[in-house]
Amino acid sequence: MAPVEDTAGAGIVAIGAYAPRHRMVNDEWAQHIDTSDAWIYTRTGIKARHIAAAGESTAMVAARAGNLCLEAAEFDPAAVRWVLVSTDTPEMWNPATACFVQAELGATRAVALDLTGGCSGFIAGLALAEARARLGEPVLLIGCEVLSQAMDWSDRSTAVLFGDGAGAALVMPREPGRPAFEIMNIYARTDGRDADILGKPYGGTRNPLTPELVREGHHHRIVMHGPYVFRNAVTKMAEAAQAALEDAGLRLEDVDLVVPHQANQRIIDALTDRLKIPRDKVFSNVEEYANTGSASIGIALAEAIAAGLIRAGQIVLTVAFGSGFSWAASVWRVTGVPPVRSELNRGPS
Numbered sequence: 001m002a003p004v005e006d007t008a009g010a011g012i013v014a015i016g017a018y019a020p021r022h023r024m025v026n027d028e029w030a031q032h033i034d035t036s037d038a039w040i041y042t043r044t045g046i047k048a049r050h051i052a053a054a055g056e057s058t059a060m061v062a063a064r065a066g067n068l069c070l071e072a073a074e075f076d077p078a079a080v081r082w083v084l085v086s087t088d089t090p091e092m093w094n095p096a097t098a099c100f101v102q103a104e105l106g107a108t109r110a111v112a113l114d115l116t117g118g119c120s121g122f123i124a125g126l127a128l129a130e131a132r133a134r135l136g137e138p139v140l141l142i143g144c145e146v147l148s149q150a151m152d153w154s155d156r157s158t159a160v161l162f163g164d165g166a167g168a169a170l171v172m173p174r175e176p177g178r179p180a181f182e183i184m185n186i187y188a189r190t191d192g193r194d195a196d197i198l199g200k201p202y203g204g205t206r207n208p209l210t211p212e213l214v215r216e217g218h219h220h221r222i223v224m225h226g227p228y229v230f231r232n233a234v235t236k237m238a239e240a241a242q243a244a245l246e247d248a249g250l251r252l253e254d255v256d257l258v259v260p261h262q263a264n265q266r267i268i269d270a271l272t273d274r275l276k277i278p279r280d281k282v283f284s285n286v287e288e289y290a291n292t293g294s295a296s297i298g299i300a301l302a303e304a305i306a307a308g309l310i311r312a313g314q315i316v317l318t319v320a321f322g323s324g325f326s327w328a329a330s331v332w333r334v335t336g337v338p339p340v341r342s343e344l345n346r347g348p349s
């Protein structure tokens with residue numbers, strides 16, 4: 001019997017990334033709250049973050065990255081079948097942020113949905129995107145956060161950690177000869193028993209806002225048990241990385257580049273040490289953008305490609321952890337470097 005060619009499969013064929021123009025360095029934070037550049041940098045590796053302008057909403061930031069991605073691919077927006085926006089800082093309660101993005105992009109044949117998956121939402125969203133792309137349906141997946149609108153600017157233990165931005169990926173069925181990050185495997189897990197440890201609990205149906213709660217500042221309160229989150233981020237990302245590779249029949253030594261979620265340089269370093277990967281194989285740009293939640297992997301990919309760190313024939317591993325708790329990893333074979341367009345307004349390094 002003639003061998004059957006395995007044509008099923010999907011990959012990322014273009015990347016778009018956007019970060020707002022205003023670049024806020026640590027010293028600027030020290031003017032608002034009792035903190036310092038030294039504290040922030042030594043505890044997190046962060047030097048700057050980008051902050052959305054007044055009136056620059058999540059859908060606007062997401063649409064910018066989505067547009068850049070479609071331009072990079074030279075892809076007709078009307079051919080997109082799904083617009084998936086992974087965000088924890090939505091445009092509004094209802095409708096989904098993705099609806100505004102879909103309209104802005106002119107993705108007239110697309111279904112638009114949001115995913116609230118925490119900082120690992122981009123990879124979990126990729127699992128859904130892959131499933132539809134395998135069937136021949138182009139998916140635009142966008143991770144986007146405007147955390148500067150959601151956080152409490154007077155809470156030094158959380159506010160200094162976050163930034164705004166968006167990363168987008170066009171996910172398409174496998175097409176021989178087309179440069180892509182071919183998705184070999186995705187591993188994703190959630191443990192909702194830790195749902196209260198990290199998140200923004202007020203304003204939904206469990207804790208509806210009242211005038212009193214708003215007066216007390218609960219509408220922008222972010223809950224985070226820092227050290228517990230730190231420990232779990234390291235162990236769960238290590239678990240996801242190893243499981244994703246094992247299921248793909250690969251070992252850590254086979255990986256050419258790891259692109260982790262950018263939350264904190266110390267978390268990235270601890271993960272690197274735990275997995276015993278050489279540090280030069282692990283990409284980081286948390287210094288420039290801080291933690292941009294579900295946007296961080298798309299932004300990191302755009303910069304890793306621009307830096308020439310990703311080449312045809314390589315194996316790339318991406319891994320993330322966030323509220324939920326949720327954690328995920330994905331392994332890709334680089335058949336060729338996908339085109340990228342970005343507008344990241346990077347500051348001087």
Ligand SMILES: CC(C)(COP(=O)(O)OP(=O)(O)OC[C@H]1O[C@@H](n2cnc3c(N)ncnc32)[C@H](O)[C@@H]1OP(=O)(O)O)[C@@H](O)C(=O)NCCC(=O)NCCS
Binds near residue numbers: 040
């Ligand atoms: C938040 C985090 C950076 C704190 O680092 P840490 O080394 O654990 O610091 P600690 O919690 O021990 O805090 C030490 C002190 O610094 C203080 N502090 C907190 N934020 C500060 C700031 N921005 N500037 C100055 N001091 C600060 C604390 O109040 C505490 O003071 P105290 O000892 O007098 O009570 C770290 O726990 C972390 O990164 N956790 C994971 C967070 C994360 O990534 N979340 C998102 C996951 S997707």
